[in-house]
Amino acid sequence: MKAFTAHTGRVAAMDRANVDTDQIIPKQFLKRIERTGFGEFLFWDWAKLEDGSPHPEFELHHPHAEGASVLLARRNFGCGSSREHAPWALEDYGFRILIAPSFADIFYNNCFKNGMLPIQLSEDHVDELFLRSTKHGPYEITADLENHTVSDAHGFSTKFEVEPFRRHCLMNGLDDIGLTLEHAHKIEAFENARSE
Amino acid sequence: MTTSASHPRTLFEKIWDAHVVHAEEERQTILYIDLHLVHEVTSAQAFEGLRQAGRGVRRPEKTVATADHNVPTSDRSLPIVDAISKQQIDTLRDNCGEFDIQHYDLDDPRQGIVHVIGPELGYTQPGMIIVCGDSHTSTHGAFGALSFGIGTSEVEHVLATQTLLQYKPKTLELRVDGELSAGVTAKDLILYLIGQITTDGGTGYCVEYTGSTIRALTMENRMTVCNMSIEAGARAGMIAPDQTTYDYLRGRPFVPKDLDAAVELWKQLPTDSGANYDKSHTFDASLIAPQVTWGTNPGLVVPVNGVVPTPSDYEDPTEQKTAAGALEYMGLTGGEPISDLKLDRVFIGSCTNARIEDLRAAATVAKGRKVSDHVDAMVVPGSGLVKQQAEEEGLDRIFKEAGFDWREAGCSMCLAMNPDKLSPGERCASTSNRNFEGRQGKGGRTHLVSPATAVAAAIAGHFVDVREWE
Numbered sequence: 166m167k168a169f170t171a172h173t174g175r176v177a178a179m180d181r182a183n184v185d186t187d188q189i190i191p192k193q194f195l196k197r198i199e200r201t202g203f204g205e206f207l208f209w210d211w212a213k214l215e216d217g218s219p220h221p222e223f224e225l226h227h228p229h230a231e232g233a234s235v236l237l238a239r240r241n242f243g244c245g246s247s248r249e250h251a252p253w254a255l256e257d258y259g260f261r262i263l264i265a266p267s268f269a270d271i272f273y274n275n276c277f278k279n280g281m282l283p284i285q286l287s288e289d290h291v292d293e294l295f296l297r298s299t300k301h302g303p304y305e306i307t308a309d310l311e312n313h314t315v316s317d318a319h320g321f322s323t324k325f326e327v328e329p330f331r332r333h334c335l336m337n338g339l340d341d342i343g344l345t346l347e348h349a350h351k352i353e354a355f356e357n358a359r360s361e
Numbered sequence: 362m363t364t365s366a367s368h369p370r371t372l373f374e375k376i377w378d379a380h381v382v383h384a385e386e387e388r389q390t391i392l393y394i395d396l397h398l399v400h401e402v403t404s405a406q407a408f409e410g411l412r413q414a415g416r417g418v419r420r421p422e423k424t425v426a427t428a429d430h431n432v433p434t435s436d437r438s439l440p441i442v443d444a445i446s447k448q449q450i451d452t453l454r455d456n457c458g459e460f461d462i463q464h465y466d467l468d469d470p471r472q473g474i475v476h477v478i479g480p481e482l483g484y485t486q487p488g489m490i491i492v493c494g495d496s497h498t499s500t501h502g503a504f505g506a507l508s509f510g511i512g513t514s515e516v517e518h519v520l521a522t523q524t525l526l527q528y529k530p531k532t533l534e535l536r537v538d539g540e541l542s543a544g545v546t547a548k549d550l551i552l553y554l555i556g557q558i559t560t561d562g563g564t565g566y567c568v569e570y571t572g573s574t575i576r577a578l579t580m581e582n583r584m585t586v587c588n589m590s591i592e593a594g595a596r597a598g599m600i601a602p603d604q605t606t607y608d609y610l611r612g613r614p615f616v617p618k619d620l621d622a623a624v625e626l627w628k629q630l631p632t633d634s635g636a637n638y639d640k641s642h643t644f645d646a647s648l649i650a651p652q653v654t655w656g657t658n659p660g661l662v663v664p665v666n667g668v669v670p671t672p673s674d675y676e677d678p679t680e681q682k683t684a685a686g687a688l689e690y691m692g693l694t695g696g697e698p699i700s701d702l703k704l705d706r707v708f709i710g711s712c713t714n715a716r717i718e719d720l721r722a723a724a725t726v727a728k729g730r731k732v733s734d735h736v737d738a739m740v741v742p743g744s745g746l747v748k749q750q751a752e753e754e755g756l757d758r759i760f761k762e763a764g765f766d767w768r769e770a771g772c773s774m775c776l777a778m779n780p781d782k783l784s785p786g787e788r789c790a791s792t793s794n795r796n797f798e799g800r801q802g803k804g805g806r807t808h809l810v811s812p813a814t815a816v817a818a819a820i821a822g823h824f825v826d827v828r829e830w831e
Contacts, residue, residue, distance in 0.1 A: 198409070
C-alpha cells in the first residue's frame with residue numbers, strides 16, 4: 166500500500182452533506198472483479214448529463230477543481246453502503262485527502278486501507294475552508310500527517326486527530342494482513358482454547 | 362464462553378471481551394470472527410488478493426457464501442443476460458470451489474439474500490462476532506451477535522486470518538417501551554428511530570435496542586430493526602437473546618448439536634444490571650405511526666398521515682440545503698400530504714422485509730384486493746426457503762390474484778444491480794432500507810415503508826394509513 170506522510174494539493178469543494186457511497190460509485194460499477202479503474206466512474210450520476218456528456222455544473226468539473234487531490238465536503242461523508250469501491254474510485258480519480266466535519270465509520274476505515282487520509286475538522290474550520298476555496302480559487306492546502314496539521318499559503322493552520330496506529334500504518338504503507346500474521350501464534354492459541 | 366468480570370458489562374462488552382485475540386495500547390484490537398458471510402459483489406478482489414499473496418482461507422468451515430445482489434429474480438433456468446453480473450456470480454462459484462467454501466448457488470433451494478439465509482439456516486447465533494462485506498450485516502445483531510459490515514480489504518483479512526482489526530466503538534442504548542399500536546410494525550419503529558436520531562446519530566457507536574417493545578418483537582421483527590442500524594450510522598445494532606431467540610433457533614440445521622448446553626451459555630450474555638452505556642435515549646412506542654420516507658436519506662421520514670417538510674422547517678443551513686435538494690430530486694414541493702403521493706411501482710422484498718412474516722403481513726392486506734391500474738408491483742421472497750414456505754401457505758396465490766408479480770429470491774430492486782430497477786422519475790413504495798438518489802435506478806424515487814403500507818399503497822395507488830384504511 167502507498168505510504169502517506171504529507172501532501173499538498175488542489176482542493177475540490179463539494180458543498181453537500183450526507184454524500185453516500187451510492188453517489189460516490191453507483192451500483193452498476195460494483196460488478197467489476199478488479200480493484201482498479203474505478204476513477205472514471207466517480208460520482209457518475211452527478212458528473213454526467215442525460216446524454217452522457219460531462220455536467221458543466223458538477224463541482225469536480227469546475228476549472229478550479231482540475232487536478233484536485235483534496236476533496237472538501239460537509240458532514241457524514243461516505244454514509245450508506247460499505248462498498249470499498251467508493252475509496253477505490255476516489256483514489257483512482259486522484260484524491261489523496263478528504264476533509265469533512267465527519268465521516269461514516271465503515272467508509273472512514275476503508276480509506277486507510279487504500280492510502281487515503283480522511284481528516285475530520287470542526288464545522289467552523291470546514292466552513293472557513295469552503296470560504297477560502299472560493300476566495301483563493303484555485304485553492305491548495307497541505308496536510309502533514311507527521312505533524313497533524315492542515316494549512317494553506319494564506320495563513321490557515323489547524324491540527325487534526327488520527328488514531329496513532331492508523332497514522333503509523335499509513336505513514337509506513339504497512340499491510341494489515343502481514344501485521345496481523347505476526348501474531349499468528351495468538352490466533353492459534355485462541356482457537357485451541359476455544360476447542361477445549 | 363463468557364468470562365466473569367468484576368464489573369457489570371453490557372452485551373457488547375461481553376462479546377468483545379470474549380473475542381480478543383490480541384490487544385495492545387494505541388493499536389486496533391485483533392478480534393476473532395466466528396462467522397464470515399460472503400457474497401459475490403465484495404469478495405472477488407479479496408480472493409484475488411489471497412491468490413496474489415499466496416495465502417489460503419484460514420477457516421473455510423466458518424465461511425458461508427451465496428450470490429444475491431446480481432441474481433435475476435426471474436426464471437432461474439435461463440442464462441443470466443448481463444455478462445458482467447454473470448461473471449461476478451461465476452467468479453464467486455469458482456472462488457468457493459478453489460478455497461473449499463460452502464456456497465449456496467442459484468440452483469440450491471436454500472440460496473437467497475445472505476442476511477436471510479444466515480439466520481434461517483441457524484448459522485447466526487448469540488454471542489458470535491459475524492462479519493460480511495455488506496453494511497446490512499447488522500441484521501444478525503437481532504440474535505445478540507456483534508455483527509457488522511466490512512470493506513473488501515477487510516474481507517481479505519478475515520479470509521486470511523479469521524480475525525479483524527477494530528477500534529472499540531462506544532455503546533448507545535436505544536430503549537423503546539410501551540406497545541406499538543395496531544398496524545404499526547417493526548419497520549415503522551426503526552424508521553421512526555432513525556428519523557429521531559438522524560443518519561449519523563449512531564456513528565461511532567454499537568447500538569443495543571432494549572425495552573419492553575423490543576422484547577415483544579419476534580425474531581424476524583428484530584432482524585428488521587437491527588438491519589437498519591447502519592442507516593443511523595451505527596455499524597452494529599444488537600438485541601439481547603432470550604427465549605424468543607432460543608425457540609427460533611431450535612431445529613435449524615447449523616445450530617450446535619447440544620443446543621441446551623449452548624442456551625445455558627447464551628443466557629449469560631444479556632447486559633448485566635448496573636452496566637453503563639456511553640449514551641442512552643428512550644422512546645415511547647405508542648407515539649409511533651406508520652412511517653414513510655420522503656427524502657434521499659432514511660432519516661428524512663414522516664408519519665404516513667403527515668406532510669412533506671419544506672426547507673424552512675429546518676434551522677441549520679446545511680440541513681435546509683439537503684432538504685431542498687431532496688425535494689427537487691424526489692419531485693416534491695414540500696407541504697403536500699404524504700397521502701397525495703401517487704405511486705408507479707411497489708417493491709416488497711430486501712434483507713429488511715422479505716421473510717415469511719413480512720410476506721404474511723403483506724398477504725393479509727392484499728387478500729381479495731387488486732393492485733391499482735397505474736401501479737406495477739412485485740414481491741421478492743428473501744430466500745428459496747421463504748419462497749417455498751410462502752407457496753405452501755398459499756401466499757403466492759394471494760399476491761398473484763391481486764396482481765403482484767411473484768419472483769425468485771435475491772436482492773432485486775433494493776439496489777438495482779440486477780434487472781429489477783426503477784426508470785427515471787418513477788415513484789416507488791419499497792420495503793427496502795435505502796432511499797439514496799438513484800439507489801433503485803437512476804432518477805428513481807424511493808419511499809421506504811413497511812410491507813403493510815407498501816401493499817396498501819399498491820392497491821390504493823397512493824399512500825394510505827393502514828390503521829384507518831378499508
